[in-house]
Amino acid sequence: MKRARSRIKEELFALGVVLVVLVAFPAGLFGYQAWRAASAGVKIVEIVARAPEQGGFSPDRLSLQVGEPVRLRLSSPDVVHGLTIPGLGVNVDEIYPGKVVEVDVTPDKPGRYAFACTRWCSVNHWRMRGVIEVTGGSSLVMATTEPPLFQQLGIDLDATPHEAQATPSAKPSTDAGAALNAKLPQDLTDPATRRTLTPAGAFDDLRTDPANAALSDADIWNLLAWAWMKDVSPTALARAETLYARDCAACHGPDGKGKGPAGLNLPGMQKMDPAMPPGPADFTDPAHMLAASDVLLQGKLLRGGMGTGMPEFGSLYTDEEQWTMIAYLRTFLFAK
Ligand code: HEC
Ligand SMILES: [Cu+2]
Incomplete structure (x- = not known):
């Protein structure tokens, strides 16, 4: 009898443990989360x-309030996956399957x-985007954005691509x-002026100037x-290198030759004008790249290759990041 009773006691105890694990603990956790959120007056968005x-992201459109x-x-x-919201200073490098990452923003x-x-989560990774609409506050602080340079200058991004006549026989060197x-x-x-010029055009101007008669073509x-690289800081260039690896290499290739795995069979490529390049641009092609001004390249970065699958980066990069990215693209042709 006594024995049986202690068995019952043991069973009750075990049941208690099970109940705590199954019910009380999760409820406590849940309650804790809710309490923590409520105590901070924080709105939770999954x-x-x-x-x-x-x-992709769900939701991929969010509405938030200023100051909330x-x-x-x-x-x-x-x-x-990873998440960046550049305008709100949010950067999460890793969202591991099965784990929750929390970030607070106001x-x-x-x-x-x-x-x-x-993160290159799949060949379609570059489609993984979303938008947060923030309203409220004073509409006076709404950022007034100037139209990009290519629009101010009336440059047609889709004008027939021109090829440079003269190209260097070896990689030009900034140090030299x-x-x-x-x-x-x-x-x-x-x-500001240099960005509107093409290296090939600048070459013609310098070459025909009698003052440069003593200089060789290579000089x-x-x-x-x-001239193109001297104002770019090494730190900014290193940042652009990281961004390139993160955002561009999968299509344009780590070596800039345009042969990245995600650049093959892009939707819309087949339908493209036969005059257009058959895939992502090759940044190591001198005839092509030296005939493009920084403004033109920035314009394409801002707008993306319409119908070609290249996403736009105007909404993800700051002004400075855009220009240093263009400078970084030049390093595929201009050596140290
Ligand atoms: C999904 C694939 C893809 C990704 C990702 C991508 N591109 Fe492209 N990009 C293309 C394709 C395709 C073209 C060619 C079509 C065109 O010229 O518009 C192109 C063209 C360009 C051009 C125009 C070159 C020229 O000579 O006209 C620039 C500049 C460029 N990409 C820069 C970038 C940068 C910088 C990144 C990363 C921040 C990037 N691209 C990411 C596919 C991609
Ligand atoms: Cu991804």
Whole structure:
């Protein structure tokens, strides 16, 4: 009898343990989360990140209020994703399947903030984008954005691609250009003007100038490499290199030759004008790249290759990041 009773006691105890594990503990956790959220007055927003074929981010459109604290709870049911919301300073490198990552944000300005996945989660990764619409506050602080340079200058991004006539026989070198100690014309020293010029056009101008008679063609190319790269800080360039690996290499290739795995069979490529390149641009092709101004390249980066599958990066990169990215693209042709 006594024995049986202690058995019952043991069983009751075990049942108690099971109940605590099954009910009380999760309830406590849940309650804790809710309490924590409520205590901070934080609005919880769940965002599930799935590979684009499975729907990408859901939701991919969010509406938030200026000054409203929000806790984003990010999760993934499939593979590792990342999240960047550049306008709100949010960067999450890893959203592991089965784990929840929390980030707190309080938008302080109204506007449209693009967000994107930062990991090559599938060949369609570059489609994985979303937008946060922030309203409220004073509409006076709404950022007034100037139209991009290519629009101000009336440059047609889709004009027939031109090819440079003269191209360097070896990779121009910035160091060799600097070592020449030559005086650059004003339009090459002023970044705003230089961005509107093509390296090939600048070559023709310098070559026909009698003042440069003593310089070889290679010297002039070296001088131009230096003119294009001298104002770019190594730190900014290193940042662009990271962004390139994250956002561009899958299509344009780590070596810039345009043969990245995600660049093959892009939707819309077949339907493209036969005059267009058959895939992502080859940044190592001198005839093509030296005939493009920085403004043109930035324009394409801002707008994306319509119908070609190249996404736009205007909403993800700051102005400075855009220009240093273009400078980084030049390093595929201009060596140290
Ligand atoms: C999904 C694939 C894809 C991704 C990702 C991608 N591109 Fe492209 N890109 C293309 C394709 C395709 C073209 C060619 C069509 C065109 O010229 O518009 C192109 C063209 C360009 C051009 C125009 C070149 C020219 O000579 O006209 C630039 C500049 C460029 N990409 C830069 C970038 C940068 C920088 C990134 C990363 C931030 C990037 N691209 C990411 C597919 C991609
Ligand atoms: Cu992704």
